[in-house]
Amino acid sequence: MLSVVIEALNVEAALARTLASLVEGAVEGVVREVLVVDGGSSDSTREIAEQAGCTVLSGIGLGEVIAGAKGNWLLFIEPGARLSEDWAAGTDAYIAAQAAMPARFTPLRVGRRPLFTWSFARPRALSQGFLISKKRAAARAKSADSAEALVRGMAAKTLPVGIWPAAS
Numbered sequence: 001m002l003s004v005v006i007e008a009l010n011v012e013a014a015l016a017r018t019l020a021s022l023v024e025g026a027v028e029g030v031v032r033e034v035l036v037v038d039g040g041s042s043d044s045t046r047e048i049a050e051q052a053g054c055t056v057l058s059g060i061g062l063g064e065v066i067a068g069a070k071g072n073w074l075l076f077i078e079p080g081a082r083l084s085e086d087w088a089a090g091t092d093a094y095i096a097a098q099a100a101m102p103a104r105f106t107p108l109r110v111g112r113r114p115l116f117t118w119s120f121a122r123p124r125a126l127s128q129g130f131l132i133s134k135k136r137a138a139a140r141a142k143s144a145d146s147a148e149a150l151v152r153g154m155a156a157k158t159l160p161v162g163i164w165p166a167a168s
Helices: 012-027 045-051 062-068 087-096 115-120 134-141 147-151
Strands: 002-008 031-038 055-057 073-076 103-107 130-133 157-164
Touching: 002 012, 002 147, 012 031, 012 045, 012 087, 031 045, 031 062, 045 055, 062 134, 073 134, 073 147, 087 130, 087 157, 130 134, 130 147, 134 147
Parallel strands: 002 031, 002 073, 031 055, 103 157
Antiparallel strands: 073 130, 103 130
8 A cells, every 4th residue: 555745835736636646546545645745835735635635744754754654655746746547557566566676657748848958957856756665765764854855866666657747
């Protein structure tokens, strides 16, 4: 079972898109819970998360979020990112194979980005989502203050499951 972790701050519309793409996983029993870590939003982010049945957390560190997660695996995803329709089956198969290595999803492109953006922009570590065992995440969380910092620089397998990354 999987706990989905989404760090959010004033991203109501983006969060709604991401939560909609997680429905298949919840229906199939792959998603055990969705944890929205709210950084103090002043818009409707918190209300949208609560109405969707998410657990909304605020004022706690990443290590506490990971320790309190119910799933043995964690999926970190950015608000606004959307998973493809087959994501639940592909993710479940990867976890069932007892893989130890973290994984990312295959980016699906909506349009082409300008060459300048590709050449000089530092890629966001969570732009492809990040699937990691709770045990491994807990060990790394001691030195990370955000999900982005937790996964930055980690080697990961790329799953044959698509994700539309959140807008930059």
